[in-house]
Amino acid sequence: MAGKTLFDKIWDAHVVKSIEDGPNVLYIDRQFVHEVTSPQAFAGVKERGIQVFRPNQTFATPDHNIPTKDQHLPIQEELSRMQVATLAKNCEDFGVTQFGLGHPYNGIVHVVGPELGITQPGMTIVCGDSHTSTHGAFGAIAFGIGTSEVEMCLSTQCIMQPKPKKMRINVEGTLKPGVTSKDIALYIIAKLTTGGGTGYFVEFAGSTIRSLSMEARMTLCNMSIELGARGGMIAPDEVTIEYVKGREYAPKGEAWNKAVAYWRSLPTDTDAVFDKEYTYKAEEIDPMITYGTNPGMGVAITGNIPSLDSIDKASHKTYLKSLEYMGFAPGEKMIGKKVDYVFVGSCTNGRIEDLRMFADAIKGKKKASNVIAWIVPGSRQVEKQAKEEGLIEILEAAGFELRQPGCSACLAMNDDKIPAGMVAVATSNRNFEGRQGPGARTLLASPLTAAAAAISGVITDPRSIN
Amino acid sequence: MPIEKFVTLESTYIPLPIENVDTDQIIPARFLKATTKEGFGKNLFCDWRYEKDGSPKKDFVLNDPTYSGEILVAGKNFGSGSSREHAAWAIAGYGFKVVVSSYFADIFRNNSLNNGVLPVVVSEPFLNKLFECVEKDPKTKLKVDLEKQSITNLATGDTESFEINSYKKNCLLNGYDDIDFLLSIKPEIEAYEKQTVKF
Numbered sequence: 001m002a003g004k005t006l007f008d009k010i011w012d013a014h015v016v017k018s019i020e021d022g023p024n025v026l027y028i029d030r031q032f033v034h035e036v037t038s039p040q041a042f043a044g045v046k047e048r049g050i051q052v053f054r055p056n057q058t059f060a061t062p063d064h065n066i067p068t069k070d071q072h073l074p075i076q077e078e079l080s081r082m083q084v085a086t087l088a089k090n091c092e093d094f095g096v097t098q099f100g101l102g103h104p105y106n107g108i109v110h111v112v113g114p115e116l117g118i119t120q121p122g123m124t125i126v127c128g129d130s131h132t133s134t135h136g137a138f139g140a141i142a143f144g145i146g147t148s149e150v151e152m153c154l155s156t157q158c159i160m161q162p163k164p165k166k167m168r169i170n171v172e173g174t175l176k177p178g179v180t181s182k183d184i185a186l187y188i189i190a191k192l193t194t195g196g197g198t199g200y201f202v203e204f205a206g207s208t209i210r211s212l213s214m215e216a217r218m219t220l221c222n223m224s225i226e227l228g229a230r231g232g233m234i235a236p237d238e239v240t241i242e243y244v245k246g247r248e249y250a251p252k253g254e255a256w257n258k259a260v261a262y263w264r265s266l267p268t269d270t271d272a273v274f275d276k277e278y279t280y281k282a283e284e285i286d287p288m289i290t291y292g293t294n295p296g297m298g299v300a301i302t303g304n305i306p307s308l309d310s311i312d313k314a315s316h317k318t319y320l321k322s323l324e325y326m327g328f329a330p331g332e333k334m335i336g337k338k339v340d341y342v343f344v345g346s347c348t349n350g351r352i353e354d355l356r357m358f359a360d361a362i363k364g365k366k367k368a369s370n371v372i373a374w375i376v377p378g379s380r381q382v383e384k385q386a387k388e389e390g391l392i393e394i395l396e397a398a399g400f401e402l403r404q405p406g407c408s409a410c411l412a413m414n415d416d417k418i419p420a421g422m423v424a425v426a427t428s429n430r431n432f433e434g435r436q437g438p439g440a441r442t443l444l445a446s447p448l449t450a451a452a453a454a455i456s457g458v459i460t461d462p463r464s465i466n
Numbered sequence: 467m468p469i470e471k472f473v474t475l476e477s478t479y480i481p482l483p484i485e486n487v488d489t490d491q492i493i494p495a496r497f498l499k500a501t502t503k504e505g506f507g508k509n510l511f512c513d514w515r516y517e518k519d520g521s522p523k524k525d526f527v528l529n530d531p532t533y534s535g536e537i538l539v540a541g542k543n544f545g546s547g548s549s550r551e552h553a554a555w556a557i558a559g560y561g562f563k564v565v566v567s568s569y570f571a572d573i574f575r576n577n578s579l580n581n582g583v584l585p586v587v588v589s590e591p592f593l594n595k596l597f598e599c600v601e602k603d604p605k606t607k608l609k610v611d612l613e614k615q616s617i618t619n620l621a622t623g624d625t626e627s628f629e630i631n632s633y634k635k636n637c638l639l640n641g642y643d644d645i646d647f648l649l650s651i652k653p654e655i656e657a658y659e660k661q662t663v664k665f
């Protein structure tokens with residue numbers, strides 16, 4: 001019999017029941033909850049007159065709707081204030097731990113879970129948010145669910161899921177300087193398209209992946225959803241174990257030793273078989289940037305927007321509509337395009353390493369006067385660390401300001417909206433029409449490429465600024 | 467909560483021949499601040515449907531009285547992007563019972579089913595034919611039969627079968643949902659918890 005994959009091992013250990021020709025009843029170890037996709041689920045639980053089944057396996061934090069300035073004041077906008085208040089009330093009513101606004105652990109749900117050690121290898125993790133795939137970086141099965149499933153999980157700690165197919169994406173070799181895991185993600189999505197992973201759960205493997213830090217792994221797994229995949233994951237190794245060790249919610253003492261022994265048994269067996277497998281060379285990846293309205297529309301920063309004859313005829317209409325929205329034309333080069341906004345943050349690139357990377361690149365330089373920049377930490381803990389490491393001074397000396405944590409301009413549910421027609425280089429994960437505000441034009445890139453744009457005011461190869 | 471039963475549907479359809487329609491287009495993020503499931507239908511495809519001042523955009527298909535029906539026929543890869551179930555509430559709230567495309571994003575497909583909207587995957591040629599037919603005759607009808615798992619273009623008589631797992635099919639045919647089922651197997655869930663190791 002063929003060996004098992006990392007995914008199989010975790011999945012199979014969590015099946016409570018399988019329904020013939022139907023989904024599995026999958027047991028969920030941890031559920032994360034935020035204010036936007038949970039109110040209707042809590043309301044459903046209340047309507048049924050039941051309790052949250054396992055409140056101590058559920059953790060909540062408001063993030064999507066919150067302002068990134070003056071968080072000590074009441075939230076100005078009424079609907080946002082109400083959603084945040086509803087989350088607090090629901091958590092209190094049902095005994096769920098909440099890291100509310102102003103709490104030292106508040107932040108973006110996918111930044112908070114890992115930094116507190118709530119996210120651990122071998123777990124099943126869900127949240128009503130597609131970028132739950134971030135937690136897969138620890139060798140966990142983590143994926144986004146809809147509000148009905150949030151309600152299922154609150155009610156029974158289980159959800160109904162068909163087992164997805166398995167894909168492995170290998171990246172081998174050494175990355176060139178100036179290339180980050182964000183570029184790996186954008187490169188793979190450009191190759192496979194935003195539908196390339198539909199129906200699959202992806203394991204990222206290979207020497208390049210193993211050489212990545214935990215935070216870089218999170219960036220990559222975060223973006224796996226933009227492939228259309230159910231989620232992405234990376235086998236736990238010493239880097240993972242070292243990262244989890246000693247964190248607030250990590251196992252301690254004898255339990256730690258047992259946990260580590262279990263985690264070490266999780267990596268994919270050498271004779272395991274995947275439904276699909278791709279391999280890429282690290283040396284072929286350049287800093288990437290998107291030019292269109294889905295994350296698959298990306299090119300090397302030195303490249304050009306694809307000409308019309310390189311696009312499948314049936315897709316011409318969609319392609320031109322997308323470029324028209326962006327204000328670009330087929331065949332144009334990316335370098336030198338004017339930039340109005342730079343956004344550094346989100347659950348993709350809002351962790352301390354990202355801020356460090358950005359600060360390092362802009363150190364001793366000045367922000368371009370035509371650029372408005374929003375630098376938003378992923379959590380209060382990230383903010384605190386940025387202060388302790390003196391990053392704030394570096395940012396301020398260059399004309400940048402560090403805001404307070406939250407999702408911010410990633411989806412612009414709060415006041416951080418990019419005005420219509422403006423071009424923003426963003427380290428977030430989605431460049432859909434209107435994602436960063438009605439009419440906003442988003443170019444996805446790494447924190448390094450964002451830094452290069454912020455100091456030059458135009459799209460610039462990050463390798464040329466040092 | 468119980469969903470509406472679905473057995474068969476014969477209806478005209480509304481064409482949306484755009485590929486990769488993501489959930490941000492289906493329901494923009496600024497409408498996600500509600501704390502109930504009601505009222506999302508009127509904001510379905512909001513930014514394509516309305517001018518800034520709130521008046522309807524003439525050239526958007528939902529504002530074109532030529533087209534009507536309880537079926538939405540959309541280009542390839544419908545519902546990608548955010549996991550927001552609000553997208554399914556908006557589709558259901560508008561009054562669609564079926565969405566047809568050649569490809570759906572996984573989460574959207576699940577969310578639709580959980581809200582009594584049936585996603586039907588058809589082949590590209592079948593889909594293209596649907597766009598052609600409705601352009602020629604906006605009164606073209608589609609017939610969807612869940613029991614038989616078949617979809618028929620009544621203009622051409624072409625029929626395709628579609629996939630749906632038998633569990634979900636039963637849920638829709640009978641109008642019950644996953645939570646009812648999960649609550650009924652709680653003892654098994656508790657037994658599972660007892661036999662697993664926790665760190």
Ligand code: SF4
Binds near residue numbers: 411428
């Ligand atoms: S930062 Fe963006 S992608 Fe991440 S959870 Fe917030 S809104 Fe979603």
